[in-house]
Amino acid sequence: MKEFYRVRSSTFVSPRAPRGLGHRRTAGIALVTTLLMLALVTVMSLGIVIALSSQTLIGGFYRNFRGSFYAADSGLNIARQQMVNQLTAGVPSAFGTPPIANPGSGAGGLAANILAGVTASYGGSSVLNGGAGINGWKESFTIPGATLSLAAGSPMITAYNTSTGSCTPAAPCPSAYQYTYNYTLTSMGSAQGTEQATVTENGSIVMNVTGLQATNAVSFAYFGAFVDKYPACLGPLVPGTTTGPMFTNASWEFMASIPPYTSPYIFTDPVGQQSGTAYWWDSGGSCHADPTPGPWGSGNSLVNPNFQAGFQMGQPAVALPTNSFSQEWAVIDGLGTGEGSAAPTAANLSSSLQDVHGSAYTSGASAGVFVDDPGTSATCGAVAAPCVKGGGFYVQGNAQILLQPSGSTAQIYQITQAGVMTTITINPAANNGMGTTVITQGSGATLTLNGVPTNAMSGLPSTMVYVNGNITGLSGPGQGQGAIQDNAMITLTAAGNVTATGDVLYKTEPVTYTQNQIVPGSNPACCSGTPMDTLIPGVKNMNQVLGIYTATGNFDLANTQGNQNIQVDGSIATISQQDSSNCSGSDGGFRNTGGHINAFNNVGGQIQSCIYTADISVENVWFDRRFTARAGFAPPWFPSTSIQQGGPLPTNVITKVQRVQWLNTSAE
Numbered sequence: 001m002k003e004f005y006r007v008r009s010s011t012f013v014s015p016r017a018p019r020g021l022g023h024r025r026t027a028g029i030a031l032v033t034t035l036l037m038l039a040l041v042t043v044m045s046l047g048i049v050i051a052l053s054s055q056t057l058i059g060g061f062y063r064n065f066r067g068s069f070y071a072a073d074s075g076l077n078i079a080r081q082q083m084v085n086q087l088t089a090g091v092p093s094a095f096g097t098p099p100i101a102n103p104g105s106g107a108g109g110l111a112a113n114i115l116a117g118v119t120a121s122y123g124g125s126s127v128l129n130g131g132a133g134i135n136g137w138k139e140s141f142t143i144p145g146a147t148l149s150l151a152a153g154s155p156m157i158t159a160y161n162t163s164t165g166s167c168t169p170a171a172p173c174p175s176a177y178q179y180t181y182n183y184t185l186t187s188m189g190s191a192q193g194t195e196q197a198t199v200t201e202n203g204s205i206v207m208n209v210t211g212l213q214a215t216n217a218v219s220f221a222y223f224g225a226f227v228d229k230y231p232a233c234l235g236p237l238v239p240g241t242t243t244g245p246m247f248t249n250a251s252w253e254f255m256a257s258i259p260p261y262t263s264p265y266i267f268t269d270p271v272g273q274q275s276g277t278a279y280w281w282d283s284g285g286s287c288h289a290d291p292t293p294g295p296w297g298s299g300n301s302l303v304n305p306n307f308q309a310g311f312q313m314g315q316p317a318v319a320l321p322t323n324s325f326s327q328e329w330a331v332i333d334g335l336g337t338g339e340g341s342a343a344p345t346a347a348n349l350s351s352s353l354q355d356v357h358g359s360a361y362t363s364g365a366s367a368g369v370f371v372d373d374p375g376t377s378a379t380c381g382a383v384a385a386p387c388v389k390g391g392g393f394y395v396q397g398n399a400q401i402l403l404q405p406s407g408s409t410a411q412i413y414q415i416t417q418a419g420v421m422t423t424i425t426i427n428p429a430a431n432n433g434m435g436t437t438v439i440t441q442g443s444g445a446t447l448t449l450n451g452v453p454t455n456a457m458s459g460l461p462s463t464m465v466y467v468n469g470n471i472t473g474l475s476g477p478g479q480g481q482g483a484i485q486d487n488a489m490i491t492l493t494a495a496g497n498v499t500a501t502g503d504v505l506y507k508t509e510p511v512t513y514t515q516n517q518i519v520p521g522s523n524p525a526c527c528s529g530t531p532m533d534t535l536i537p538g539v540k541n542m543n544q545v546l547g548i549y550t551a552t553g554n555f556d557l558a559n560t561q562g563n564q565n566i567q568v569d570g571s572i573a574t575i576s577q578q579d580s581s582n583c584s585g586s587d588g589g590f591r592n593t594g595g596h597i598n599a600f601n602n603v604g605g606q607i608q609s610c611i612y613t614a615d616i617s618v619e620n621v622w623f624d625r626r627f628t629a630r631a632g633f634a635p636p637w638f639p640s641t642s643i644q645q646g647g648p649l650p651t652n653v654i655t656k657v658q659r660v661q662w663l664n665t666s667a668e
Contacts, residue, residue: 067139069197069666072189074128075141076201079118079185080657083148084205086114087181088655095211095651097167097174104150111181115148125190138192145186151204153534154180158208158245158269158628159645162216172631175645176210178269178309180534197666203659208270208309213646219634220321220641221547221571223247224269224623226607228320228580228588233279233287238616241266243533244605244623247643249317251275254294256283256301263618265305268533270654276314308656320577320609321639324551327493330464330637332372334391334456339639353394356422356441367397369415369422371439374449388437388451391637392464393424400473401465401492405485405507413465428452428461428487435461455489455636460543462489462636469495470553474568475502479561482507484546484569491547491635498548499556499593504568506546509603510539510624535625545624546570546604547635552578552587557614558594565599571624571635573607583610592616 090110091099105111122143129138159176167173184202220226224244236255240263252273254265277289282301290296293311295304305311325343326336332344332352344352346363353361353370361370372390380387395415402414410427420442428435435452455462471494476483484490484506492498512534548555548570555574559566572590579588588609597616604624626633646652 067191068189068195069199069664070189071128071139071141071191072187072197072199072666075122075126075143075187075189076185076199076662078126078141079122079143079146079187080183080201082118082121083114083181083183084655084657086117087179087205087207088653090114091207091209091651091653093649093651095209098155098177099209099651100155100179103155103179105148111148111150115146118143118146118148139189141187141189143185143187145184145200147182147184149182151180151182151534153537154178156180156535156625156629159210159222160216160218160628160631161211161214161645162218163214172216175214175216176208176628179207179209181205181207197664199662199664199666201659201662203657203661206268206308206656206658208654210646210652212650213644213648215642215644217640217642219627219638220573220575220607221605221624221627221634221638222643223607224605224621226318226575226605227611228318228575228609229583230611231583232277232289234611235613236279236281237265238614238619239263239265240599240619240621241268241532242621242623243268244621244625245269245628246271247315247318248273248275251277251279253279253281253287254296254303254305255281256297256303258283260617266308267305267311268308269623270309270312271307272312272315274315274317278311278313306658308658310654310656316644318643319641320575320580321551321641322577324466324493324495324549324576324639326639327464327466327491327549327637328394330391330455331394331466332390334389334454334462336391336457336637349394352390356439356445356447358447361394361396365396367417367420368395369417369424369439369441370394370396371437371447371449374447380450383434383451386447386449388435388449388453390453391455391462392453392466395465395467396469398469398472398496399467401467401471402473402475402477403483403490403504404477405482405488409485409487411463411485411488411490413463415465426452426461426463426488458632458636460489460636461487463491464637465490465492467492467494467496471496471498473501473558474498474504474548475500475560476504479503479563481505484544487543489543489545489636491549491637494550494553496550497553497556498550498574499558500566500568501558501560503561503566504546504570506544506569506603508539508542508544509536509569510542510544510626511535511603511622513601513603513620513622533622533625535629540626540629545626545633545635547638548572549635549639550574550579551576551639554587554589554591554612555608556591556593557597557600557616558592559597560594564595564597565601566597567601567603569603571604571607571627571638572602573639575607575609575639579609585612590614 102109125140127140155177157174158178160172161175162172164173186200189197225246227248230250236253280296280303297303322340328344330336349361374386377385400416404412406412409429413424415422422441425438430436437449439447452461453463483504574588589612592614600616600619603622
């Protein structure tokens, strides 16, 4: 019994494992743990290596792609500059008419030769580094596509030399031309790997070519913009696009972009000034003087006008007209006696003018619309009596004037004074081509005359309306509607202010407003690549033209159309020596006397003695290119001056690039 329990006790009370078994179990667990940790570290290390390799590959791809992009963009700049350099070099040193004998894309043409040169130079891979640095940056580019062609209507004659007696073509001799070349470029950049980038660009290269400097007589309609007095730091120009030659006898002033004045300054033609200092305004409203032609400032105060044909300072001043006596005389004799002559006396007016009732002009009359004495068969010549002998109509006192076309050839003038309307209808095509002039006043009195007012100097049908007072309201028949008949040649002259209350538009506009503008009635493909302010085909030789002139007043805007936009076509001049002596706000400038105007547009030009503040957000001048493309073409009896044109060399060239579109067509 004792043995039994002892055995059981030894079996169950003191059970023992074999010696060393627990140590072997502990060592196995540590080994497994170590192996697991080693495997984990290996996997993590492999992941890190893979991640770093991927990042390196991605970074390398991005670096190479960006390198390809910069190579492609550099290729555009190189190819474009080669076009510019070769176009400039293609102008002969001896000025000719025209300066470039074969400027186009045909066989042997300048554009064709330049395009072939660009293709030959960059049709294959071209590296961007050379010499010792050739291996420093291995990116390259090719130009797989390029075009260069002379724009429609180019070259344009932009000035004439009136001092030379003869030339070919016939005098007056062309003394300045503008060539516009449209171009497209495609550049493909490559890096060290297979990455490539493609960039495209299109635009225009504009060359202004002039001959030797000469003094020429021109109408003030020659200017797209002119200001005589512009005091330093008076205030900046309203931003917008101004085309045509631009000049001031003082200094131009420009501003940084400040709402609502956010439109860019774009000047397509030469900009000049007498002063050697320009002025610019920063975004804080401070004025700065600078002797350089810009750009000025930086950041939010950057002032960087786009001078597409250069900005010249320190130029000779332009002489001003004396008065408007010529315009008064033109009503009487169709000739004018020349600026600076004596004005018609009361006796001259009384002996020459009569109204619709046949009553002669009387000194001191407060109102009335008068025409030159209808004459007799002895004084009317080939035209049957009664006839029109003078150049237009004399309006005594303040008046409102509404202009509108009638049919395809007649021009209507509605002149209102104190509720009395006088309607004048001039139709050069009527009466078997002799023309008729019909004057009706109120509901009864009518005077029908054979012939039409004519400019005795040019022999063309032309009308002068001289208002001995203020034109208190000038407008057309309605917003956006034509007011000036095709081929109607008109000058409105006021002794006081001229106030435009609505749109005054040409029935057929002579120039385009924007890049690639489609000409109404033409094939839409006709005008691809046409730059803004280009003569419209078929209109160049039409004679519709309006001049608005005051030698002793202002041109005011008082828009009554119910919107904030207004357009007045024609060359507008508020200029004379008298105006410039009184720039206190009462004479010689452009003003906004109505409410705020969002956009003021003008097809013609703006010429003024003085400059004043105007509540206008953007102001655009689309210069009537016929004023420089056709010798002597201008509003009838418009004031004139003498200017110096050209430069110190036999041929002077100013070249400017206008980029229209730039695209990165690569897929990143």
